[in-house]
Amino acid sequence: MKKIIALFLLNSIVGFAQNPDEKQLAAIYKSALTESKCYNWLDHLSNVVGSRLSGSEGAQKAVAYTKLQMESSEAFDKVYLQEVMVPKWVRGEKEIGYFLDGKKKTAVPVCALGGSIATPKAGITAEIIEVQSLEELKALGTDKIKGKIIFFNRPMEASKIETFHSYFEAGDQRRAGAKEASKYGAVGAIVRSLTLRLDDFPHTGWMGYGDIPESQYIPAAAISTNGAELLSKTLKNNPKLLFHFKQSCRKEADVLSYNVVGEIKGSEHPEKVMVVGGHLDSWDLADGSHDDGAGCVQSMEVANIFKNIGFKPKNTLRVVLFMNEENGGRGGQKYQELALKNNENHIFAMESDSGGFAPRGFSLQSDAVNFKKITAWKNLFEPYYVHVFSEGHAGSDIEPLTSSKIVKAGLLPDPQRYFDYHHAQNDTFDAVNKRELELGAATMTSLIYLIDTYGIE
Amino acid sequence: MKKIIALFLLNSIVGFAQNPDEKQLAAIYKSALTESKCYNWLDHLSNVVGSRLSGSEGAQKAVAYTKLQMESSEAFDKVYLQEVMVPKWVRGEKEIGYFLDGKKKTAVPVCALGGSIATPKAGITAEIIEVQSLEELKALGTDKIKGKIIFFNRPMEASKIETFHSYFEAGDQRRAGAKEASKYGAVGAIVRSLTLRLDDFPHTGWMGYGDIPESQYIPAAAISTNGAELLSKTLKNNPKLLFHFKQSCRKEADVLSYNVVGEIKGSEHPEKVMVVGGHLDSWDLADGSHDDGAGCVQSMEVANIFKNIGFKPKNTLRVVLFMNEENGGRGGQKYQELALKNNENHIFAMESDSGGFAPRGFSLQSDAVNFKKITAWKNLFEPYYVHVFSEGHAGSDIEPLTSSKIVKAGLLPDPQRYFDYHHAQNDTFDAVNKRELELGAATMTSLIYLIDTYGIE
Structure with missing residues (x-):
């Protein structure tokens, strides 16, 4: 490719935005592609912390690292841990x-x-x-x-x-x-x-x-x-x-571990909660960079982007790094247990757990009214090559979560390469492309911005 | 990701096709994903032939190899070379x-x-x-x-x-x-x-x-x-x-080289020609697997898929592997020169020269009537995650080609990773994903099938 002159390509230039939502999405994507931290976070999580099977030393280090990063990011009002007993299996x-x-x-x-x-x-x-x-x-x-x-x-x-x-x-x-x-x-x-x-x-x-x-x-x-x-x-x-x-291999006694939670209190409806998360545990054969280091750092990036573009959500936003998705699902269950106990009202939950590849859309669990509302935003995403809004499973960690009315969304990255790495020793940092990871974070942030702005029905 | 239950995802299962075009596209994509040769061809081109700068030994070997493969594929009525003098630059x-x-x-x-x-x-x-x-x-x-x-x-x-x-x-x-x-x-x-x-x-x-x-x-x-x-x-x-x-580095005397052409004679309109191609030359620092080994083997695969699904084009189809895109463009110019000399009528030309990544759509050079006609086929491509039909440059090698009425299309793969490898020593076979390469070939074949079936206005 010597001299591609793709100057006539439409739909693709950040900055051509017109209405407030177009402008906000342009700001979100620009922030993700030019000032994000997610790739460096993933580098540390993969190359310094390493594999993070529930109950392992790596999992505990990951809890400490992500908590510290969230605390020092100045993007959250508070950062805390949720205790959860997790199974421990050793290879x-x-x-x-x-x-x-x-x-x-x-x-x-x-x-x-x-x-x-x-x-x-x-x-x-x-x-x-x-x-x-x-x-x-x-x-x-x-x-x-x-x-x-x-x-x-x-x-x-x-x-x-x-x-x-x-x-x-x-x-x-x-x-x-x-x-x-x-x-x-x-x-x-x-x-x-x-x-x-x-x-x-x-x-x-x-x-x-x-x-x-x-x-x-x-x-x-x-x-x-x-x-x-x-x-x-x-x-x-x-x-x-x-x-x-x-x-x-053997099973050992359950171990105390944690979900890591960062919270931004809603400016208008602090009682309405939006959740975005991935799972902090991984299998033990590799770094788990795609599964699901990517989803964790993308979720953390959502708050970072909001900070960078100066957006304060009206509803409370929680970034949740769930523990033990891979072999128990205890973190997701614990989150729901505490939400019930505290009488929380969740309006939205999003999970990224399909790899850090170029985002293609969302898999939505929603009633028909909100599904229609969300798909009406499709045109806002097209400039970013995000086109797929389909009904489907949103994520294992947010599956247990119930509320009087809740919409759930799973990020749909391009699905062709995921199983090349999934649960194998090659699921490592070098298999993740920086821009693809960042675009996923921007796509997540954009939908959360829209949900926060227009609410659910 | 433990147990994604994405059973409700729509628009994604090959085989749900209903009308003849949907069925034909399903057959094309299935053939590409289950019985294609393009990945093995690329393996050889990258790992046995290696780099293919114009005038180099690698370029000559690539001509011989692809000609032989096209001849032995039984997908073409004839395979031939077009002589072209190319510049030779040596590092x-x-x-x-x-x-x-x-x-x-x-x-x-x-x-x-x-x-x-x-x-x-x-x-x-x-x-x-x-x-x-x-x-x-x-x-x-x-x-x-x-x-x-x-x-x-x-x-x-x-x-x-x-x-x-x-x-x-x-x-x-x-x-x-x-x-x-x-x-x-x-x-x-x-x-x-x-x-x-x-x-x-x-x-x-x-x-x-x-x-x-x-x-x-x-x-x-x-x-x-x-x-x-x-x-x-x-x-x-x-x-x-x-x-x-x-x-x-130095410039040496021009060298005799070749475009490689495989032709399927049209069953109804042999005088109307459709071209699909990539460029066989590469830079010298690596195998040029993405630039543009991928485009060459995908173009060859178009004919292979047609053979496998038993589709005989009504118009003549030529697979053209152009020489010297990178530093001269002589192959594309020679092809046009011969087309003019032989009074040929080209109705369509497609190029793949943006890497072997997951296909996202096409960049079209077309008048308004045919642009509208082609974009009306968008829904046929959606099940394959192909959504972008934009106006833009189609390809350097087909740029010189003129005809009384011609539509040109460039395959648009996902553009995020291309420049990680472009013209550098890491543009190697391992950077290409088999399924992404195959999906690109299927996407190209599908548009050619539709152009062949419905013609241009």
């Missing part, structure tokens, strides 16, 4: 996985799924059966499954634009694979990583045993997609090959 | 740059701008004056400039969403800085790299001396943004510091 030693095809031993990248039990110290070695779904287990039955490892290998559906749909659909294998396989006497579960890439990173994530007796728990691990492809191919030639994996 | 030895602040020597990353002359063998050492614009030169005048190096340090404007605007505006320093500085007796030009990031990569790119006498040519180099910041800061304390740079 233990690096996992080992390989298969034996006759005498040939082939190592494959595996990692324990969060919440899984350990294998016996020597690991588990058994025949392994590939299935594509939970339903297939039933068809195979106990006779064929007993004593074996089950290999769940249904890939995420590549043809969908909405990668989160593909993730959710294929995710039943990770969430419930071990539990279901155990019912037929399986001794372990190996689950294809939930990513659309073919690579060598195993992707962890939450799994549960539901209400099966603890004696029937079996260990579960993720295998990288390249590992899964190789294993599947080799199995076709030798269905009797032996799979081995070894992991020493 | 020579790795450049050296440093400044001397008293006795302290600080190295900074520099690279010669494409088209620049060399420094004397020993390099140039001189005082250096920072300016923010070409206008500032005039104000300084010959007295202050003579014998000095001029340091053009105006950054790209971060507040604009359209990074291509910022690039074009700040780019006058690179394109014309040396030429203008020479008029006031400067001995060299150092230009801040055209990127919005702060990093250590110097970004090359075309510069020209216009019509000043060859005896007045002065060498020009880019400096990394971090280097520029450091130099600027140090200059404020010591305006007399000495800057040194050394480069051995």
Whole structure:
């Protein structure tokens, strides 16, 4: 590209704004792109604090760091912590996985799924059966499954634009694979990583045993997609090959942790509360820069932008960094518990927990009247390449939150790259683009500005 | 992100299509995301062929490779080359740059701008004056400039969403800085790299001396943004510091090279031609995966998708990989020259030369009637997160092309990350996301399908 002369491109120049809302959005985006702190905050959270699994030292450091940053930002009237007891799961030693095809031993990248039990110290070695779904287990039955490892290998559906749909659909294998396989006497579960890439990173994530007796728990691990492809191919030639994996993860006693809250008191309606947040915990394999360091620093940036442009919200604004989204959801539950206890009136809640990519729009949980009201603002966002206003899930941490009347919104960043990094060791700071992160923060701030200005019906 | 339940998201599931166009676009996107070749082609072009500056061995290998791939793809009726003489500029030895602040020597990353002359063998050492614009030169005048190096340090404007605007505006320093500085007796030009990031990569790119006498040519180099910041800061304390740079680049005799053309003969109107292309040449510092390997393989993919979904265009479709976009534009000129000579009737031309990022829309050069006709198709693209249909420059290679009536379109990928890589050593294969590349190809194919089906007015 030598000399693109895109001078005629419309809809794209900050500063062409006319009406007060257009001007305010222009100021918000300009502030985000020229004087934001979110990228530096994320740098620290990722590269100094590091991974932040609930109950870990990293999680505690993250609480202290973000609280201090919010306090020193001068953007808040008060900053405080909400105590919350969180589960503590520890990975233990690096996992080992390989298969034996006759005498040939082939190592494959595996990692324990969060919440899984350990294998016996020597690991588990058994025949392994590939299935594509939970339903297939039933068809195979106990006779064929007993004593074996089950290999769940249904890939995420590549043809969908909405990668989160593909993730959710294929995710039943990770969430419930071990539990279901155990019912037929399986001794372990190996689950294809939930990513659309073919690579060598195993992707962890939450799994549960539901209400099966603890004696029937079996260990579960993720295998990288390249590992899964190789294993599947080799199995076709030798269905009797032996799979081995070894992991020493364990559950420890619950730990006292915190949601971090920064509050700007509303100038006109202090009793009406708007919440914006992300989750401060991450998985343990990486920095969790996209999941969800990005959402935390973007939420903090909302208050910073308001300070920079001199905007004082009429309603109370709370920036909430929730603890324990990944393996328990305790922070979100605690926030709701305290809101109920204090008789709070929440009118709006927003979450950013889909990565720090270029913002495309919002996923809204709203009644029809407010949905229509919000979508009428679409044209204000178009100059910033933000077009999608759809009905859908807004966020796990704000899911428990109830109020007499509340609208919820989830930031929708571009969804194509998220699962390249999600819950894997490459979810690191260098995978986040500064401008994309900042544009997400500006997009969040803009909707909050509009909600604050025009209220909900 | 543990358990996003985005099941209610609308507008996003391939397969919900109803009318024939919706179905055809669904088939196109599905083919791109599940059976495309473009990512593998790009892998080869980047990692086996490598950089492809006009006249280089890499450029010739790229011609041979893409011709062979098009021939063996069975997607074309014929594949051929168009001879074109291209300029050859050679970088020579790795450049050296440093400044001397008293006795302290600080190295900074520099690279010669494409088209620049060399420094004397020993390099140039001189005082250096920072300016923010070409206008500032005039104000300084010959007295202050003579014998000095001029340091053009105006950054790209971060507040604009359209990074291509910022690039074009700040780019006058690179394109014309040396030429203008020479008029006031400067001995060299150092230009801040055209990127919005702060990093250590110097970004090359075309510069020209216009019509000043060859005896007045002065060498020009880019400096990394971090280097520029450091130099600027140090200059404020010591305006007399000495800057040194050394480069051995040279211009050689023109070389015979080629545009690569693959053609599908139109089933109803073979005399009406649609063109889709990118440029096969790149700068020499990296693989040129985004600029413009991506555009080449996406253009090739258009024909591959048509083959896969069994679509035969009514009009003739040509995939054209243009040579020498970066430093001459000879391939685009040659294509037009031959089109004129052969009395061809082009109805449509599309270029992809803005990187292999998630597609956001098109930049259209069209009369009002066809602009309206094309924008009426917007709703067909929305399920694929493609929303922007704006008037603007379509592409450098198709710029020379004229016809009695022609519509031109440039693919608009998300513009935030492009200049992180543009013309620098990090424009490599790993910076391209497979799905984003594929979605771009599908978006291009979809518009070509619609143009082919409904024609232009």
